[in-house]
Amino acid sequence: MSDNPRNVITVRGLTKSYGATSVLKGVDFSVARGEVHALLGGNGAGKSTMIRIITGASSKNDGDIRFFDSDGRERSETEGRGKVAVVHQELALLPHLTVAENIALPRHRKASGLFRRRAAAEQAFDALRMIDQDFAAKSVHKLVGSLSLHEGQMVEIARALSSGAELILLDEPTANLTAVETERLFAVLRRLTRDNDLSVVFVSHRMKEIRQIANVCTIIRDGRTVLDRQAMEELTDADIIEKMGQVAGSLAAERAPPTTLRPGASAERNTLTIKEPGFKLELLPGTVLGVAGASAGPATLIEGLTGAARKKRWTVARAAWPDQFGSPRTAARLGAGFVTGDRAHKGVLHSLPIIDNVMASRRVIRGAAIAGSSEGAECLDLLKALKVKAASIWDLPNTLSGGTQQKLLLARWLGVPSRLLVLEEPTRGVDIGTKREIYQLIRQMAASGTVIVWWSTENAELLEVCDRVIAFDTEGRCAGVLEQNDFSEEKLVSLTGMAA
Ligand SMILES: Nc1ncnc2c1ncn2[C@@H]1O[C@H](COP(=O)(O)OP(=O)(O)OP(=O)(O)O)[C@@H](O)[C@H]1O
Ligand SMILES: [Mg+2]
Incomplete structure (x- = not known):
């Protein structure tokens, strides 16, 4: 019974x-x-x-x-x-x-x-x-x-x-x-x-x-x-x-000032401009730009920024950058990183061990395909920062839980000095305790001068961490940019046309 x-x-x-x-x-x-x-x-x-x-x-x-x-x-x-x-x-x-x-x-x-x-x-x-x-x-x-x-x-x-x-x-x-x-x-x-x-x-x-x-x-x-x-x-x-064995608390108090690098000659030179026909947005180094809205708009923007699309609606421009990255390798070497939202099909390298998954972008940038001798220690440090518990860095990623595999993708770009980092739902499936750590790591990367473009379907986290948020409506059109002093869930909901 x-x-x-x-x-x-x-x-x-x-x-x-x-x-x-x-x-x-x-x-x-x-x-x-x-x-x-x-x-x-x-x-x-x-x-x-x-x-x-x-x-x-x-x-x-x-x-x-x-x-x-x-x-x-x-x-x-x-x-x-x-x-x-x-x-x-x-x-x-x-x-x-x-x-x-x-x-x-x-x-x-x-x-x-x-x-x-x-x-x-x-x-x-x-x-x-x-x-x-x-x-x-x-x-x-x-x-x-x-x-x-x-x-x-x-x-x-x-x-x-x-x-x-x-x-x-x-x-x-x-x-x-x-x-x-x-x-x-x-x-x-x-x-x-x-x-x-x-x-x-x-x-x-x-x-x-x-x-x-x-x-x-x-x-x-x-x-x-x-x-x-x-x-x-x-x-x-x-x-x-x-x-659940996790630490509660709010990030709000620990939030860094919006743009850590003040506009100056060097910041000016390093400003990123993202644009589509009829619209332009300038991003100073250190800006965290949130992207909100149903998938059509954000997906098109991200395709443009990462060079994934042949015909691009959105483009990104920066002094010393070509109009188009010829390949992901060029993008990485020029300091443009990307964490895909499709971890299972495009992100995780399923047949390679954890260490190769974590070190991939570093190797591309350094131009070395073979593991250097200090890589093991570096990999362990990165995993520790993201609270990843793995039996061995030589295990395959499919021995890790879903949220833990997500952390591998983020670790790939963590601490890599880059100009632009595009993140597609980087906290998807990540538990409450680690989410907070990730928010802080994102702010730290921004503080070192990286421009972060971050698409999330969780409005609350965008408003908590970003400096500005670009919103797309359900047709995929850019509906506006919210500045920090204007942040509210209601405004975001009305711009994205996603009132429930
Ligand atoms: N094939 C496998 N070989 C070895 N260990 C495994 C395997 N599959 C899962 N594990 C381990 O089992 C544990 C539980 O994983 P599981 O996927 O059930 O977690 P979960 O609660 O679903 O986590 P998440 O919230 O990240 O999805 C993890 O420590 C994971 O590393
Ligand atoms: Mg799971």
Whole structure:
């Protein structure tokens, strides 16, 4: 019997090791019907590992996982897993199939081996419409490989929502979504939990969102449950952060003055100008420029600044720089760095060890492909600054948790003297404790004269750390630039047209 007749799943004493590394050391976790359950913990706590074990993607070493039907009767493991859908932390879509095929395939596969195209398109449309009507109409027949990261995230969520599952596991589903999309997703989740008794497990490092959507939470720390099924309203943010083993506090007090380098002859010479037809923005060394808005605008700006696009709408100009960086190598040597938002496909070098991932840009700049003798120590220092715990710098990055892989990408540019550093969602999936450290590191890099251009879908962090914020509306047009004395969430929301 279930300990609670309303449970859809009960996990007891779950353990998991990879070789000598013990990752889960006895996790307890249970989810009741109709609830949104936040699964919380710092980077590397074991959240994704448990989710993979629940869905059967990984095996467990020991412990008990039981699934129950709505009458409280235990289901077989196969039957139980059949009622579970998951959105993984890194997208798992098939790029050479269309959106409709990706959404419908898991369900239509059984129909006498024939894939019913029309039915699939209808199902996909209905699923996507729950989150975004326009996107649904435009994208059903597109190839998934042609979508942006953020569109892919919506497809993946739609697939889970339309799967008919009774339990949906969302591993950081909002990491690539804007405020308005997140709000729509939450509305759908609220409706499905209320009307259909759906249960949702929600993993996120964004405290505000967790409060908005979850009724109950479980906190795991270092592979153990430290708080089992607690009502969210009984906990303060400080309680939660402390249980996760992280340090609370605000960055506001430690914030450096806006532009550390005063305009002068040398600053003038080093000023960066970014522009598009009809618009120009001058950035003094040491400026942190935030970029806000739905993906279309920021993506175009970043393509232009990093030289990724052939035909560029946006360009960047600086004395002694060519009109265009011929290659990422040239860009790096001239002092222009880039942290991609698509860590799984474009950022992490999956087949190379951690040290190669961290030292990559330094090697390009120094012109050495082979590890120098002091690299090991340098790499360890960088990892320490970002609180990365790795068994060995010679391990592959896929032995690290999602948020920890994100830190590798940032470490690549940390302390590299550069003129311009473009950051795409650099704190995606990074836990609360480390986010603060990253904000400080970004300010430090700015203080040394680097211009930082930083796109984030989390408005609060932009307003906390940046000197100015350039906002794009939902059509991808530049809607204005907010100066620091003008900062407010309301202004940003109205400029970006993303009022929920
Ligand atoms: N294949 C593997 N080999 C060795 N260690 C692994 C492997 N996969 C995961 N780990 C380790 O397991 C621990 C838990 O990782 P997991 O991905 O579950 O963390 P998480 O709670 O999801 O963190 P995040 O918030 O960063 O996503 C980490 O210390 C990670 O390094
Ligand atoms: Mg994870």
